[in-house]
Amino acid sequence: MIRTFHVYKSYGARNALEDISLHIQKGEFIFVHGPSGAGKTTLLKLLYLGERATKGQILIDGVNLQRITSKRLPFLRRKIGVVFQDFKLIDTQTVFQNIALPLEVTAHDKKYIRKKVSYVLRMVGLENRTNSFPPYLSGGEQQRIAIARAVVNEPMILLADEPTGNLDAGSSQIVLNLLRQLHIRGATVLIATHDRELVSQSNDRVIFLNKGRIKKMKIDD
Amino acid sequence: MRISVFFKRALQDIRNNRFLHVITVGTIGLVLLIWATFIIIFANVNYLVGSWQEDIRIVAYVVKGVDQERIDLLQKQLRGFYGVNEVVFVSADEALLRLRSQMRHQGGVLDGLRENPLPASFEISLNPFFHDQKSINGLVDRIRELKDIPDAQYGQAWLNRFLVFLSFFKMAGFILGGLLLFIAIFIISNTIKLTLYAKREELEIMQLVGATKLFIKIPFYIQGLLQGLLGGLVSLGILYVLFSVFVSRISLTELPLTYFHVRFLSKDLMAMVVVLGMLVGWFGSCLSLKKFLKV
Numbered sequence: 001m002i003r004t005f006h007v008y009k010s011y012g013a014r015n016a017l018e019d020i021s022l023h024i025q026k027g028e029f030i031f032v033h034g035p036s037g038a039g040k041t042t043l044l045k046l047l048y049l050g051e052r053a054t055k056g057q058i059l060i061d062g063v064n065l066q067r068i069t070s071k072r073l074p075f076l077r078r079k080i081g082v083v084f085q086d087f088k089l090i091d092t093q094t095v096f097q098n099i100a101l102p103l104e105v106t107a108h109d110k111k112y113i114r115k116k117v118s119y120v121l122r123m124v125g126l127e128n129r130t131n132s133f134p135p136y137l138s139g140g141e142q143q144r145i146a147i148a149r150a151v152v153n154e155p156m157i158l159l160a161d162e163p164t165g166n167l168d169a170g171s172s173q174i175v176l177n178l179l180r181q182l183h184i185r186g187a188t189v190l191i192a193t194h195d196r197e198l199v200s201q202s203n204d205r206v207i208f209l210n211k212g213r214i215k216k217m218k219i220d221d
Numbered sequence: 222m223r224i225s226v227f228f229k230r231a232l233q234d235i236r237n238n239r240f241l242h243v244i245t246v247g248t249i250g251l252v253l254l255i256w257a258t259f260i261i262i263f264a265n266v267n268y269l270v271g272s273w274q275e276d277i278r279i280v281a282y283v284v285k286g287v288d289q290e291r292i293d294l295l296q297k298q299l300r301g302f303y304g305v306n307e308v309v310f311v312s313a314d315e316a317l318l319r320l321r322s323q324m325r326h327q328g329g330v331l332d333g334l335r336e337n338p339l340p341a342s343f344e345i346s347l348n349p350f351f352h353d354q355k356s357i358n359g360l361v362d363r364i365r366e367l368k369d370i371p372d373a374q375y376g377q378a379w380l381n382r383f384l385v386f387l388s389f390f391k392m393a394g395f396i397l398g399g400l401l402l403f404i405a406i407f408i409i410s411n412t413i414k415l416t417l418y419a420k421r422e423e424l425e426i427m428q429l430v431g432a433t434k435l436f437i438k439i440p441f442y443i444q445g446l447l448q449g450l451l452g453g454l455v456s457l458g459i460l461y462v463l464f465s466v467f468v469s470r471i472s473l474t475e476l477p478l479t480y481f482h483v484r485f486l487s488k489d490l491m492a493m494v495v496v497l498g499m500l501v502g503w504f505g506s507c508l509s510l511k512k513f514l515k516v
């Protein structure tokens with residue numbers, strides 16, 4: 001589903017990622033773990049084409065990201081749900097509108113959108129915030145809205161950047177369950193986190209990143 | 222469904238940026254007001270000139286003492302000329318009668334005459350398409366060459382000079398108007414750039430969740446068209462108020478123009494003004510979007 005071949009990303013003279021080669025199977029649930037500044041966010045950016053790799057090749061669902069045309073890009077992005085580390089919510093639009101956006105761009109009908117949005121809002125426990133604006137929500141609430149938006153169109157691939165970064169243990173568990181549910185329905189899920197506990201709790205594959213390089217991959221701790 | 226989503230986004234954006242949108246509508250409205258004023262002047266002058274042109278007549282005088290047979294023949298010949306529409310014979314007696322009625326109270330002056338001094342004549346009206354000076358002069362020359370017609374005259378020679386002058390003015394008007402449109406488009410695209418700049422993060426987010434460029438652009442196109450529509454309606458409204466005040470003034474002062482009825486823009490021209498506004502608004506949004514949605 002996701003393959004990278006000797007991928008480099010540099011900002012000026014400095015390499016944020018070096019020689020990253022990965023093979024993530026369809027339907028995997030996988031963590032990218034490493035200290036702050038390791039390059040986790042940068043790796044996700046390359047996968048959803050927020051930025052282009054400096055060197056190397058990336059294939060997603062058979063599509064070569066180095067060669068994709070700007071015309072086809074939106075259609076690739078619809079297959080990928082992203083929970084951004086900084087949430088990237090639209091401040092001037094309500095929670096409902098924010099979450100509805102990925103559905104609106106693919107022309108679903110109003111009724112379906114309303115049903116779907118209120119469903120995911122219930123899943124993240126924020127159904128009473130439908131008409132609030134993001135700046136008036138707490139950090140953890142904003143994070144859950146970001147997750148709701150990422151999963152609302154049931155993407156094939158879910159990239160979650162520190163999805164539990166602002167949450168207490170209870171909410172973290174709820175969010176993780178949500179991601180697992182999506183996984184059970186067939187999605188490939190990739191979670192970037194520096195939360196050691198989150199990683200050690202699970203039996204899933206973990207990719208360790210440090211200073212832009214893959215240190216080791218493990219199946220179990 | 223789609224359309225309503227786009228309209229909702231466009232309207233929401235207008236609400237969030239009221240001030241900029243008012244400026245934009247105002248700019249379009251002002252430019253269109255100037256345009257519409259030009260158009261109203263030109264349309265009325267055209268109409269006036271048209272009515273003058275319909276009135277163009279050549280008067281061909283007939284020597285004294287020709288018989289009816291000769292008159293019939295001349296009339297037939299005149300009718301045969303290219304460009305001639307209608308030929309009416311006015312006898313000397315009839316001419317005198319007309320003069321008397323035109324002079325009304327001073328008509329008594331004519332009673333002293335022992336003999337009618339006026340010549341008989343043909344009044345020749347022309348086809349509507351036959352209005353340029355060269356053709357008319359040619360026709361007048363040919364009529365003068367006829368036997369028994371010592372002279373022929375064509376009253377509105379000045380009209381052609383006026384028409385040349387008018388077309389010059391029209392051209393100047395259109396150049397000025399075109400310039401104004403460019404300025405308007407420039408101002409509009411810049412105000413839209415301001416709103417786009419304020420929304421750059423939102424635009425980026427929309428692209429990240431899979432919005433196509435078209436999806437992002439359409440609400441802005443709608444905004445541009447709406448602004449143009451509003452600007453057009455505002456300009457027509459203002460023009461109508463100005464027109465009502467202004468025209469009621471002229472009819473009061475009884476200018477020599479009063480036989481001529483000054484008209485407001487026709488429905489077609491009003492529609493044209495509005496469409497022009499919508500084009501300006503749309504074009505302005507196209508320009509700014511082109512610069513903004515590169516990624």
Ligand SMILES: Nc1ncnc2c1ncn2[C@@H]1O[C@H](COP(=O)(O)OP(=O)(O)OP(=O)(O)O)[C@@H](O)[C@H]1O
Nearest residue numbers: 011015016035036037038039040041042043085194
């Ligand atoms: N736009 C950028 N310009 C320059 N340097 C950048 C840019 N983005 C990231 N970097 C650098 O690349 C490195 C990796 O950053 P990245 O955000 O991927 O780290 P991270 O693993 O996500 O860290 P954290 O856990 O704190 O989120 C950092 O050293 C960072 O300073």
Ligand SMILES: [Mg+2]
Nearest residue numbers: 040041085161
């Ligand atoms: Mg990060």
